[in-house]
Structures are given as C-alpha cells and as structure tokens.
Amino acid sequence: MKEIIAIVGWVVGIQGALGAAGRLFGDEPWGLLHKWWDIPTPAYLALAITGAALAIWGETAKKRTHSKA
Numbered sequence: 290m291k292e293i294i295a296i297v298g299w300v301v302g303i304q305g306a307l308g309a310a311g312r313l314f315g316d317e318p319w320g321l322l323h324k325w326w327d328i329p330t331p332a333y334l335a336l337a338i339t340g341a342a343l344a345i346w347g348e349t350a351k352k353r354t355h356s357k358a
Contacts, residue, residue, distance in 0.1 A: 291354065295347025302340025308333035 307320035312330045322328055328336075 291347050291350040295344055295351065298340045298343025298345070298347055300340070302337050302344055305333050305336030305338070305340055309337060
C-alpha cells in the first residue's frame with residue numbers, strides 16, 4: 290500500500306508542478322490535468338505540495354519497513 294501511495298504522490302506532484310510551471314512560464318498549463326479540468330494556478334501549487342508530501346511519506350515508510358526487516 291505504501292508503494293501505491295508513493296507512486297500516486299509522485300504523479301500528483303509532477304502534474305501539479307507541470308500545471309503551475311505552464312501557467313507561470315507559458316501560455317497554458319502543461320501536463321494532463323488541463324485537458325480534463327480548468328484548474329487555477331494556486332490549485333496546481335496545492336497539488337504539487339500534496340503530491341510531494343505523499344511521495345515523501347510513502348518513500349520514508351518504505352525505507353522504515355525495509356530497515357526493520
């Protein structure tokens with residue numbers, strides 16, 4: 290389960306970062322989410338932070354599990 294949460298975190302974080310970077314440095318958001326929804330820039334930043342937190346939590350949980358074994 291921790292591996293799945295880490296993967297989801299990475300995907301969400303990357304999509305959030307791409308969307309925010311596209312809005313800030315380009316004409317339209319980059320990534321896949323803008324094809325389905327019109328998301329404002331602060332929401333892309335929130336997605337990037339949430340994804341990073343999930344990825345970090347999942348990766349550290351995996352390392353803790355491996356170190357106990």
